[in-house]
Amino acid sequence: METSCPWNRVIDLCRNVKERISLECKIKGIRFPPFVSCRVTQIYDVGACVYIYFGFNGRGLKEPLSIYDDIETAAREEILDNGGSLSHHHGGL
Numbered sequence: 025m026e027t028s029c030p031w032n033r034v035i036d037l038c039r040n041v042k043e044r045i046s047l048e049c050k051i052k053g054i055r056f057p058p059f060v061s062c063r064v065t066q067i068y069d070v071g072a073c074v075y076i077y078f079g080f081n082g083r084g085l086k087e088p089l090s091i092y093d094d095i096e097t098a099a100r101e102e103i104l105d106n107g108g109s110l111s112h113h114h115g116g117l
Contacts, residue, residue: 059077
């Protein structure tokens with residue numbers, strides 16, 4: 025996923041989205057810890073673009089793609105709740 029946010033929100037956004045993804049994985053019955061990572065890809069005077077990567081081991085899950093979609097939706101909600109946008113558009117803060 026990609027987002028952009030003001031500088032004063034970058035750390036909270038990354039932390040909170042990682043925590044939300046981990047929580048959603050537990051709720052969905054994923055037995056193994058997910059991989060979640062963030063990186064700043066572009067920087068601007070007023071903020072930064074952040075890419076968020078996540079994945080999980082779907083072993084034993086009946087509908088892993090549906091679960092992935094649900095977790096991604098929750099992560100995007102968390103992005104918005106933390107001052108991020110739905111897309112970065114290379115400087116569209």
